[in-house]
Amino acid sequence: MSADVTLRDRFERGLAAPICLTWELTYACNLACTHCLSSSGRRDPKELTTPEALGLIDEIAAMQIFYINIGGGEPMIRSDFFQIIEHAVDRHVGVKFSTNGTRIDPVVARRLAAMDYLDIQISIDGADAATSDKIRGLGTYDQARRAMDNLKDANFGQFKISVVMTRDSVEQLDAFEELARGYGAELRLTRLRPSGRGVDVWDQLHPTRQQNRDLYYWLLDRPNVLTGDSFFHLSALGTPLDGLNLCGAGRVVCLIDPVGNVYACPFVIHDEFLAGNIRAAGFDAVWTNSELFRSLREPGNPGACGSCGSYDACRGGCMAAKFFTGLELTDPDPECVFGHGETALAAKRVEIRPTPSPDHSRRTKVILGTR
Amino acid sequence: MSAPTLASFDATAAWQLSEQVSLRDESFGALAYHHGNRRLVFLKSRELVEVVRALSGHESARATVAALVPELQRSNYEAALASLAVSDVLNVR
Numbered sequence: 482m483s484a485d486v487t488l489r490d491r492f493e494r495g496l497a498a499p500i501c502l503t504w505e506l507t508y509a510c511n512l513a514c515t516h517c518l519s520s521s522g523r524r525d526p527k528e529l530t531t532p533e534a535l536g537l538i539d540e541i542a543a544m545q546i547f548y549i550n551i552g553g554g555e556p557m558i559r560s561d562f563f564q565i566i567e568h569a570v571d572r573h574v575g576v577k578f579s580t581n582g583t584r585i586d587p588v589v590a591r592r593l594a595a596m597d598y599l600d601i602q603i604s605i606d607g608a609d610a611a612t613s614d615k616i617r618g619l620g621t622y623d624q625a626r627r628a629m630d631n632l633k634d635a636n637f638g639q640f641k642i643s644v645v646m647t648r649d650s651v652e653q654l655d656a657f658e659e660l661a662r663g664y665g666a667e668l669r670l671t672r673l674r675p676s677g678r679g680v681d682v683w684d685q686l687h688p689t690r691q692q693n694r695d696l697y698y699w700l701l702d703r704p705n706v707l708t709g710d711s712f713f714h715l716s717a718l719g720t721p722l723d724g725l726n727l728c729g730a731g732r733v734v735c736l737i738d739p740v741g742n743v744y745a746c747p748f749v750i751h752d753e754f755l756a757g758n759i760r761a762a763g764f765d766a767v768w769t770n771s772e773l774f775r776s777l778r779e780p781g782n783p784g785a786c787g788s789c790g791s792y793d794a795c796r797g798g799c800m801a802a803k804f805f806t807g808l809e810l811t812d813p814d815p816e817c818v819f820g821h822g823e824t825a826l827a828a829k830r831v832e833i834r835p836t837p838s839p840d841h842s843r844r845t846k847v848i849l850g851t852r
Numbered sequence: 853m854s855a856p857t858l859a860s861f862d863a864t865a866a867w868q869l870s871e872q873v874s875l876r877d878e879s880f881g882a883l884a885y886h887h888g889n890r891r892l893v894f895l896k897s898r899e900l901v902e903v904v905r906a907l908s909g910h911e912s913a914r915a916t917v918a919a920l921v922p923e924l925q926r927s928n929y930e931a932a933l934a935s936l937a938v939s940d941v942l943n944v945r
Contacts, residue, residue, distance in 0.1 A: 488894055491880045498876065500883065500892065545876040547885035547892075573874065575887055598887055 495778035498544040501734040503747045506556040508841035520677040521554040522843035528739040548575030557584040582628025590631035602643040608656035643669045647686040669707040675805040676748040714798035717791035731777035748801035784811020807834040861934035863914040868945040
């Protein structure tokens with residue numbers, strides 16, 4: 482839905498509780514995708530225990546947070562994964578979880594199919610093995626397709642196929658649409674952010690300005706393709722894309738990481754955007770009182786974008802994309818549709834890019850397919 | 853029963869907040885989330901939220917509005933209820 486301007490202003494001043502809460506259950510992952518937002522690989526020894534995780538869900542239910550987005554790492558690696566999601570669903574908190582699909586065998590698929598209020602997003606990064614495995618590792622595309630087959634065979638219903646838009650995958654939009662149609666699945670496209678390990682590949686992989694334009698018009702024709710409000714920076718091209726079209730960081734969204742740290746959004750796992758930890762006084766206290774979140778809810782400074790006629794459409798774009806490319810938060814988005822971000826980046830004589838604070842990448846790299 | 857269109861909304865029927873919907877108060881009114889179709893709906897005034905919450909205690913949508921809303925504004929509120937019915941936030945009980 483497209484929110485009207487006054488409502489968007491209200492959202493920018495923050496809500497009683499997030500609309501969209503992402504909770505990364507673990508930093509452990511059996512894959513090592515090159516663009517991983519959370520630099521995942523190894524479990525963190527300080528990750529929330531099962532009682533802590535269940536307690537957090539109780540608090541989420543009390544705050545009337547309608548659903549949670551669960552991710553990782555690979556969330557299904559946690560041995561208490563089902564206990565956690567079943568507890569959420571029992572409390573009437575909907576669960577959407579993202580997975581690489583490697584753990585969804587026929588038995589698991591049937592168990593998932595038996596649950597209500599559950600959405601599953603299976604990630605691939607190409608419409609064929611060669612394109613996808615280049616990012617996610619050799620054999621991962623086939624594994625994801627097996628998970629989709631298993632969900633289909635178990636009559637799970639409509640799951641989601643989730644794809645990050647890269648310079649390669651954005652050329653395969655019609656093929657993704659076809660793939661989703663074949664499964665009766667929904668297609669979900671999200672933006673490549675220079676966050677986590679993504680900072681190392683963003684320069685080579687982020688879509689070109691022309692590709693972003695093509696993507697915008699493709700999405701405009703397909704309001705049923707989900708985007709998680711990912712591409713609001715493209716709304717500067719004209720008609721707003723479906724969604725709230727604003728940066729929700731600390732206002733309508735936030736992230737809880739595996740050790741209970743609360744960050745402004747899933748794309749800014751960095752000390753600069755750390756609001757607090759749920760272990761101290763609970764999540765509600767962080768959401769309501771954090772100084773960082775309070776400052777994010779103040780009217781923003783449009784900075785360099787103030788004089789652009791499209792500022793109302795894109796609101797200057799994505800905070801994370803700016804921060805991790807070394808731009809100021811008052812600079813244009815690095816993928817500004819008019820090229821102002823590229824100009825701002827080029828004007829920096831020295832580029833200092835912050836690296837993600839916690840890095841749980843495996844020290845020994847798994848062997849990735851290089852095509 | 854399928855959802856009504858805006859024009860076919862029957863204000864004389866007994867409506868209620870759908871059991872599939874969670875309603876959360878916000879400073880501007882409330883957010884409604886439909887667990888079935890996963891849709892988020894914005895109720896943009898606190899008065900409207902009161903009317904929605906009161907629906908189940910009255911014999912019809914029209915009676916609810918009559919009990920809570922000044923006469924001049926009633927048609928606006930009925931229209932708002934109609935759009936909530938279209939998005940499945942409300943159903944006939």
